[in-house]
Amino acid sequence: MPTATQRTAENLSRLPRNDDFLIPRTAFPLPMQYMGSKQRIAGWILDEIAAAFPATETLVDLMSGSGSIANEAAARGLAIWANDIQPYSHRVLAAAFEVPRGELPEIIEWFESGGAQAILLDGPRSSLREALLVEQEFVAAQSSGDFDWQKYAEFCAAESGSHHEATGRFDLFSAYYPNTYFGIGQCLEIDAIQEMAAKLSPAGAQMVIGALISSLTFVASTTTHLAQYLKPGSEKTARNLVLRRSMNIEREVLSRLRALTRYPRPSFARTLNLGFQDALDTIDAAPKTTVVYADPPYFKEHYSRYYHVLDTVALYDYPSLTFNDRLNQVTVGRYREGRIVSAFGLRSKVEGAFRELFEMSMAKGYEVALSYANTSLLSAERITTIAEAVGFTVELKSIDLRHSGQGQAKAKSDVTEYLFLLSHA
Structure with a gap:
């Protein structure tokens, strides 16, 4: 019996070579640090879909997240x-797959030309000049060795x-988030970039904001998600925060826009926000000839809590923030009100959500590939029962992975990732 490590190595060794693709393989230009990303196993997932459904011409990436599966499908020449x-x-x-790049x-x-720096302190943002x-x-003090971390904590x-x-x-980020998820200079950069994007066409703005969102997942003052920000409670953390907050967002965005020029647009791609x-x-x-690939939330913790700041970047709508009545102040994480809650993350609704997904796919004549895990709300047996009741024949594949502890080393765990392949009987 092969060990979990051997099984994982065997499965990942089946990833296609570069010359197997219809489009030259190019790194995805707008990567995100993203909880639950399927980037590590995207090749395995597409291999299994191709083996189970060889007539596939179109992939519907129904809950696309960071786009890793759509990217892999596009590289193989599928419509997405x-x-x-x-x-x-x-x-x-939309920035990666759909909008024109003229x-x-x-x-x-x-x-x-340093456009963001040139308008950094324009308008109401000038109030943060001294800060x-x-x-x-x-x-500068952190670099020179003359750094007083306790004074920095007081400043924050x-x-x-x-x-x-x-x-x-x-001035949304300059007012809402300085010295929280981002440094003061970084908040000013975000607002300046938003001001520039507002003067572009919808396609131009889509590319700029897409590159900005990608960048922020790597520079944020957090662990690996944005549920809460780190605070300078020790010298080590304070020094790390200063280094993180000295990262230039304009430069990060520029690097992603350059990568976008090298990324081939798929022959057919449509993106939706539904x-x-x-x-x-x-x-x-x-x-x-169409396969619906679904990667729903596995747990009751909703993605909107972990990425609420990115939704605020995308919408730039000066949202109301949730309030903590006990502390008589906004919640520590400064969450936006009205965050999205998925039925797949609610124990009382998850079975109905799966049933509806399967029934709608069956009615349209689509095959289904579903990612899930052994640590999730429903068991593999229960999902199989729901799918078979709808009329699908179910084949189950699996792969063992080591999942991140979201910044906590002790929280890392071995997880079996399932891939359900649902075909019409």
Whole structure:
């Protein structure tokens, strides 16, 4: 009997070579640090889909997230529909797969010339001029060895912004989030980039905001998600935060826009920002040659809590923040009100959500591939029973993985990832 490690190595060794693809393999230009990403096993998933459904011409990536499965499918020459209910995800998907890139050279030129820095302190953002200078002094002190971490902690507490002070004139992050998820200079950069994007066409803005969202997942003052931000409670953490907050967002965005110029657009791609029911109603693809790939939330913790800040980047709507009545202040994570809650993450609704997904796919004549895990709300046996009751024949594949502890080394765990392949009987 092979060990879990041997099984994983065997499965991953089956990834196609570069010359197996119809489109030259190119790294996805807008990567995200993303909880639950299937990037590591995207090749295995597409291999299994191809083996089970060899007539496949179109892949519907119904809950696309970071786009890793849609990217793999596009590289193999499949037509793709990439949908996600979260606005931030749709921004990234549309920028990578769908929108025309005619404006990209001029946009890149603006960033290369330091356009964001030139307007950093324009308008109401000028109120943070002094705080920005203090932050830059802490950055210099950290490099020179003359760093007082306790003074930095006091500075962060004193200059953490107030959403009530936002004017609505491209100062959302400068007012809501300084010294929380991002440094002061970084918040100013985000607002300046948003101001620039607002002057572009919808396609141009989509590319800029998609690149911005991708960048922020790597520079945020967090662990590996944005449920809460790190605080400078020790010298080590304070120094790490200063280094993280000295990262230049404009430069990060520029690198992603350059990568976008090298990324081939799929021959056919459509992106949607809908719940799965509305997406399936909207999608117009041929039966029998279309596979719906679904990667629903596995747990009761909703993705909107972990990526609420990215939705605020995508929507840029000066949201109301949730309030903690006990502390008589906004919640520590500064969550936006009205965050999306998935039925797949609710124990009382998860079975009904799966049944509806299977029934709608069956009615449209689509095959289904479903990712899930042995640690999830429903067992593999229960999902199989629901699918068979709808009329599908079910084949179950699995692969063993080591999952991240989301910044906590002790929380890392071995997980069996399932791939359910549902074919018409």
